[in-house]
Amino acid sequence: MAKFRTKKNARTTYIYKDAYGRKVMELRPGVDGVTTADIADAHKFDDEVINAQKRDEYHGVWYYEQAELGDRQKYLADTDADPEAMLLTAMEAAERSGKFKAVWSSLTEQQRALVIKKLHSRTNREIAKEENVSEMAIHNRIKKIQKRFEKLFS
Numbered sequence: 512m513a514k515f516r517t518k519k520n521a522r523t524t525y526i527y528k529d530a531y532g533r534k535v536m537e538l539r540p541g542v543d544g545v546t547t548a549d550i551a552d553a554h555k556f557d558d559e560v561i562n563a564q565k566r567d568e569y570h571g572v573w574y575y576e577q578a579e580l581g582d583r584q585k586y587l588a589d590t591d592a593d594p595e596a597m598l599l600t601a602m603e604a605a606e607r608s609g610k611f612k613a614v615w616s617s618l619t620e621q622q623r624a625l626v627i628k629k630l631h632s633r634t635n636r637e638i639a640k641e642e643n644v645s646e647m648a649i650h651n652r653i654k655k656i657q658k659r660f661e662k663l664f665s
Contacts, residue, residue: 522550
């Protein structure tokens with residue numbers, strides 16, 4: 512969509528542009544049944560779209576389906592369903608009671624390193640390649656660790 516309006520004194524024709532800003536077609540009054548009212552309507556529609564974009568940029572977009580939540584829409588984020596937030600909340604609660612430290616200290620050094628890698632959003636494939644093992648081996652190790660923590664949180 513256009514980011515700028517056509518100047519008021521240059522609105523005698525209407526130019527259609529593609530996504531790259533290249534001129535595709537130009538409407539002129541009196542050609543192919545186009546009237547000055549048609550051109551004025553096209554410019555009016557562009558003005559409305561640009562005004563709406565500016566309004567949304569200033570006030571923030573209030574649509575839940577938007578792809579990215581900007582700084583102004585943090586209140587729309589569903590942090591209750593965020594696995595990382597849930598894990599951190601559960602870890603804090605368990606850590607207060609000392610159970611987390613007991614399970615953590617019962618893990619081997621290799622298992623602790625694996626947990627830390629997963630907390631850094633590394634994939635099983637990346638970890639398996641680094642440790643020169645199969646993805647299934649990493650998957651099984653993670654499941655084993657999860658079972659230990661499930662006992663703690665259940």
